[in-house]
Amino acid sequence: MSALDWLVLGGTLLFIVGYGTWRTRAAGRTLDSYLLGGRQANWWGIGLSIIATQASAITFLSTPGQAYDDGMRFIQFYFGLPVAMVLIAAVAVPIYHRLRVFTAYEYLETRFDRRTRTLAACLFLVQRGLSNGLSLYAPALVLSAILGWNINLTVWLIGGLMISYTVAGGTRAVAVTQQGQVAVIFTGMVVAGYLLVHYLPPGVGFSEAMQVAGHQGKLNLIDFTFDPSDRYNFWTGMTGGLFLALSYFGTDQSQVQRYLAGRSITESRLGLLMNGLVKVPMQFGILLIGVLLFVFYQFNQPPLTFNRPVREQIATQPKFAPQLQALEQRHVTLFNGKRAATEQVVAALQQDDATQLAVAQMRLKTAQTAIRELRTEAQAFFKQAAPLAEAKDTDYVFLTFVLAYMPRGLVGLLIAVVLSAAMSSAAAGLNALASTTVIDLYKPARPRSDERHYVSVSRWATITWGVLGIAFALFAARLENLIQAVNILGSLFYGTILGIFVVAFFMKKIGGNAVFWAAIVTQAVIFLLFQTTTIAYLWYNIIGCALVMLLAAVGQRLASPPGPLSRKEGEPDASRATGLRRLPPP
Incomplete structure (x- = not known):
């Protein structure tokens, strides 16, 4: 990077972090102000915070690579999200606000018992603690590739910066910095999309780029084929994706904490609905950048692997360097043939010549097959030459374009986008992990x-979870495509957690003992399915939720004879929960 890039990168990050810390310098004197910002957030601040919490660095590194490799079909993952926002706004938000809880899991004690509350909190802590590690690994991937630094050291540096301002200002610091981070994110992605179109050859504009992408199967937005083993189609998005969104936004404390900070039910609801309106178009835009990257590399020579550190590592080994050079030379030759075929396709489309188009498409298909076979051979070679390195290179596609083609100054801006997204998501996760640890585990033991004292413990919990996230990040390079890794990890836990809350909200005759053991059994079943079947991970959200409901109903029926349900086995009074009280509707 140039000096100007470093100036843009450093200036952007220092301003956002410095401004957020200064604005919230008086926060954190009470538990309410430290964990929920005094419950004074307005709707647009809540909406931006929800968007920033979900849009981690993984979104901007991995999603374009996902579209480059697999087309636009990943967008179907988000089809159920707007529906989930409406349901959560209607059902969960009023309950959380009326009880004035600090975490979603406090409600479970008022409805069931402390044991069920603790179980749900622990499931969240495990899942979110691991996810935060992935959120730290993604930007470390960027800086290690740019600077050549040891990735472990890079993880510690980024994690330390994020921990410092989260510990200092709590929820308000997270929310204020997220507003600046979202502005940087949207600016950077618009700039990237514009430049990708601008860099296409003369005579190839946006419409021609979309035609090229469409003829190569990259505009596969909707697939109505029902296939339980397919991760991304309309049915998995509207069912599994819906349940995942319900659990993530309705029961995951990293998101619930964003709208618990709202000054009223209306403000929290509007913030959630804002996310429902913005998220799908935003994700569409990021995937479209990946498709434009694909078209760009139809006319510009891509590397044999986008994973530059692995390529450089192999190139220095005398045993493997000659074979690497031979593969790269074959790649250049095959690419030249594919580029000529692509140009012929564009010319046929512009002339509306069906015969020429058919010939060009056949030629292009042959060239693509040859390159695909070469890349498969190359990946096997990379795995042999560098067994511990990541063979899949889609996470590096967007980064490679930024470093190779962006003008000076804009490289720094795009890196700032990635780091801003990393800090916004990981900081919110840390804040939620600390809140859950203190409110659901520590405070009941020290009431x-x-x-x-509780604020001090919250700060130490933030530090502890930050260090644990860093530790997991050091192993993240062994995982597959990062955006899929995050969603798989969430799906392993979210179905069970959502099932507990669905029972709490809608199955009023089921008591704590039945739902506790139903959740334990369900979580074991989900892990077993993950290990032994090929079911697409989005279905785990439906299976987990449904199984908790079914087992809890059966367990309650076996444990209780027919007849009126006693208070002990039904919904206990809110006064049983430490520090909670039922309030009249506002």
């Missing part, structure tokens, strides 16, 4: 301590 008579004062506010200052």
Whole structure:
């Protein structure tokens, strides 16, 4: 990077972090202000915070690579999200606000018992703690590729910066910095999309680029084929994706905490609905950048692998360097043939010549097959030459374009986009992990301590979870495409957690003992399915939720004879929960 890039990158990040820290310098004196910002957030601030929390660095590194490799069909993953926002706004938000809870899991004690609350909190802590590690690994991937730094050291540096301002300002610091981070993110992605179109050859504009992408199967937006083993089609998005969104936004404390900070039910609802309106178009835009990258590399020579560190590692080994050079030379030759075929396709489309188009498409298909076979051979070679390195290179596609083609200054801006997204998502996750640890595990065990003590413990919990996230990040390079890794990890836990909350909200005759053991059994079943079947991971959200409901109903029926349900086995009074009280509707 040039000096100007470093200036843009450093200036952007320092301004966002510095401004957020200064704005929230008086926050954190009470538990309410530290964990929920005094419950004074307005709807647009809540909406931006929800968007920033979900849009991690993985979104901007991995999603364009996903579209480059697999087309636009990943967008179907988000089809159920707007529906989920409406349902959560209608059902969960009023309950959380009326009880004035700090975490979603506090409600479970008022409905069931402390054991069920603790189980749900622990499932969240495991899942979110691991996910935060992935959120730290993604930007470390960027800086290690740019600077050649040891990736472990890079993880520690980024994690340390993010931990410092999260510990200092709590929820308000996270929310204020997220507003600046979202502005940088949207600016950077618009600039990237414009330049990708601008860099296409003369005579190839946006419409021609979309035609080229469409003829090569990259505009596969909707697939109505029902296939349980297919991760991305309309049915998995509207069912599994819906249940995943319900669990993530309705029961995951990293998101619930964003709208618990709202000053009223209306503000929280509007923030959620804003996310429902913005998220799908935003994700469409990011995937479209991946498709434009694909078209760009039909006319410009791509590397044999986008994973530059692995390529450089192999090139220095005398045993493997000659074979690498031979593969790269074959790649250049095959690409030249594919580029000529692509240009012939564009010319046929512009002239509306069906005969020429058919010939060009056949030629292009032959060239693509040859390159695909070469890349398969190359990946096997890379795995042999560097067994511990990541063979899949889609996470590096967007990064490679930024470093190779972006003008000076804009490279720094795009790197700032990635780091801003990383810090916004990981900081919100840390904040939620600390809140859940203190409110759901520590405070019930130490109910008579004062506010200052709980705030101090919250800060130490933030540090502890930050260090644990860093530790997991050091192993993240062994995972597949990062955006899929995050969603797989969430799906392993979210179905069970959602099932507990669905029972709490809608199955009023089921008590804590039945739902506790139903959740334990369900979580074991989900892990077993993941290990032994090829079911697409989005279905785990439906299976987990449905199985908790079914087993809890059966367990309650076996444990209780027919007849009126006693208070002990039904919904307990809110006064049983430490520090909670039922309030009249606002």
